[in-house]
Amino acid sequence: MTDHVTIVGAGPAGSMLSILLARQGLSVTMYESRPDMRTSDISAGRSINLALATRGIEALSEVGVMSEVEEILIPMMGRLIHDDGGGISMQLYGNRPHEYINSVSRTALTSILLDAAEATGRVEINFDMRCQGVDFEGGVLHFTGSTSGEVSHVPFTTVFGTDGSASAVRDALLEVNDGSVVLEPLVHGYKELTMPTGSDGGSQIEREALHIWPRRDFMLIALPDLEGSFTVTLFLANEGPVDSFEYLASGGDVPGFFEEHFADFAPLVPDLAEQFTTHPHGHLATVRTTGWTHDSRAVILGDASHGVVPFHGQGMNAAFESCIVLDACMRDYPGDWATAFAEFEKGRKPDTDAIADMAVANYVEMSSSVVDERYQLKRTVALELDRLWPEQFTPRYAMVMFQTIPYAEVQRRAALQGEVLEQLTGGLTDIDEVDWAAAEKMVAELDFNQASDTGA
Ligand SMILES: Cc1cc2nc3c(=O)[nH]c(=O)nc-3n(C[C@H](O)[C@H](O)[C@H](O)COP(=O)(O)OP(=O)(O)OC[C@H]3O[C@@H](n4cnc5c(N)ncnc54)[C@H](O)[C@@H]3O)c2cc1C
Structure with a gap:
């Protein structure tokens, strides 16, 4: 010693x-x-x-x-989703005032x-x-x-x-x-860009949120900086004939790429093309x-x-x-x-x-599921189950981000809860169609301790 x-x-x-x-x-x-x-x-x-x-x-x-x-x-209270039609919507991270990230x-x-x-x-x-x-x-x-x-x-x-x-x-x-x-390399890499403050010195987009521009095969995210600026990260395929870092680095149309896929974002960063060319491309x-x-x-x-x-x-x-x-x-x-x-x-x-x-x-959740109607329904139902029976049901995101349950246990519980959500929302399009009596029974039957003892 x-x-x-x-x-x-x-x-x-x-x-x-x-x-x-x-x-x-x-x-x-x-x-x-x-x-x-x-x-x-x-x-x-x-x-x-x-x-x-x-x-x-x-x-x-x-x-x-x-x-x-x-x-x-x-504080970032939720994901602020920028869809490709220019619309924005907020998905709060949790039901409770302390359920936000920073x-x-x-x-x-x-x-x-x-x-x-x-x-x-x-x-x-x-x-x-x-x-x-x-x-x-x-x-x-x-x-x-x-x-x-x-x-x-x-x-x-x-x-x-x-x-x-x-x-x-x-x-x-x-x-x-x-x-x-x-x-285990990811086929996607990343590049960081800075969205400056606006002419009034304030943030150009909602400050207390994690912004996501999900585009399925790639996405932009933005996290607020203390100065009012945002650090923006593009996650994109490393290689590929189009819509990849390889393509954009070898003469691809950088402004055109942003204007096509991120039309509401591009005007907020005046030197976008220059930043894109000079900032490093990171691997994950x-x-x-x-x-x-x-x-x-x-x-x-x-x-x-x-x-x-x-x-x-x-x-x-x-x-x-x-x-x-x-x-x-x-x-x-x-x-x-x-x-x-x-x-x-x-x-x-x-x-x-x-x-x-x-x-x-x-990654799949952030880059594509967040705009998928079925995912949104499941997420809304999960939050409602958490609100109604907080002792029995906590959404996976909340277990990872707002609790300290060991990660392996989170993964196991989330798999069991996922089955409940699947059964409750199968064939439905709206939360009003959920059978809450069945939900109560299924949630009550979620016995994490017993499953753990049997190694299930
Ligand atoms: C794009 C991106 C976004 C991320 N976002 C998040 C996030 O939102 N939240 C989150 O929790 N995590 C995030 N992470 C992950 C996070 O950055 C890492 O998990 C974290 O930095 C790990 O800390 P570390 O000290 O183990 O390693 P590192 O941060 O890599 O620190 C290692 C240190 O060792 C030094 N070093 C390296 N080699 C040597 C050497 N040979 N001799 C001496 N010194 C050396 C380095 O200079 C460095 O200071 C993100 C990562 C990336 C790439």
Whole structure:
């Protein structure tokens, strides 16, 4: 056992974890490949702003930063759908006043965590140092200065890998623990654009909403920024003869694409074509790893072990929750980190696999189902069931975003509830046609505990 530990990667997961480890009385040295975002004008990297929901909020409260974080949140009460005829409609996220999600700047949020980490007096952060590999036998981490190119070798006893989806710690770990990683790339990529404020300095579209322009094979979404601008993300096929990043990057008509598919959006971004040409095209993948640990020497978490596609807005929320789960495992097995880390993987992996599946499924929901009449009917009925029998029925979205039921359990309950919704709405077109007596009986028969005991 050591009282000094090393973290590689000072993103959301690493910075939160460093606070938790410091609170265990450990002294922490953290290495980050990028410059300090609090003092240098670097791009936020992937996604300028993120949706923060209950799981993330609980973790941020646990490390004592939530009052500061609240200052930088913008509530998003629901999805504001922009249909292709120019119409808009709001789909509230839940029935209750607290059932909304929040838009937050990745840079501002991570900066709060880094400040809190340093304020513990036990965390030292080294920026501009990229981990190149881990020698477990020799107990040495290899780094290269991101700007200087200088090579250094740093001794370590236990390393926590929070270095994101292309994790160098993970690569080294899997060589010694017989684990494996599968990257499941999505055929869609993304590009971020900025919708500026209007001439009056205010937002050009409703501020307290997550905007979606669903177009089935692709979609635009927009999340509000504190300044009144919006961060807009286009999700589109990477390749293809038309309507793809490949097509648009190789001479396709960019203004024409936006005017054809997003006619109400295009005029709101005067330099749309220029932004489109100069902003990077990002790729998306699910990261599924087996073998998150190596004895008491190493453990990986966050996107390094369980990266998900962004369509449920849960990657960072899940990474924060993983930090809390790992911290609890370490407290449960004081002095025996090998067991603590192994228990962490055993308990957490079914949940991260479940949110990975639900995040992929949510792409279809966001990009096409939201305008599908049958989906809308099921969603309205689900909200009504939740309103009438809240103890028995909670829509899947609410379980993921507003509760902390383990993700695997959410997935299981949602499948059972999905069958109820299917039966209740089959052949119907309007909520007034629902047989509420049958609904009451079906909902009462939803016995999650019993199903769990029998392994069903
Ligand atoms: C377009 C998009 C939208 C998203 N929207 C949401 C959302 O709305 N809500 C949500 O919860 N999640 C969202 N996510 C997911 C979220 O961004 C990630 O799940 C989250 O950032 C994971 O945090 P992390 O700390 O594990 O990894 P990262 O954020 O990737 O942080 C890893 C850190 O390690 C550093 N690093 C990398 N390699 C090395 C190395 N070799 N040596 C040293 N340092 C290294 C990196 O610079 C970085 O600072 C989104 C992702 C994308 C791509």
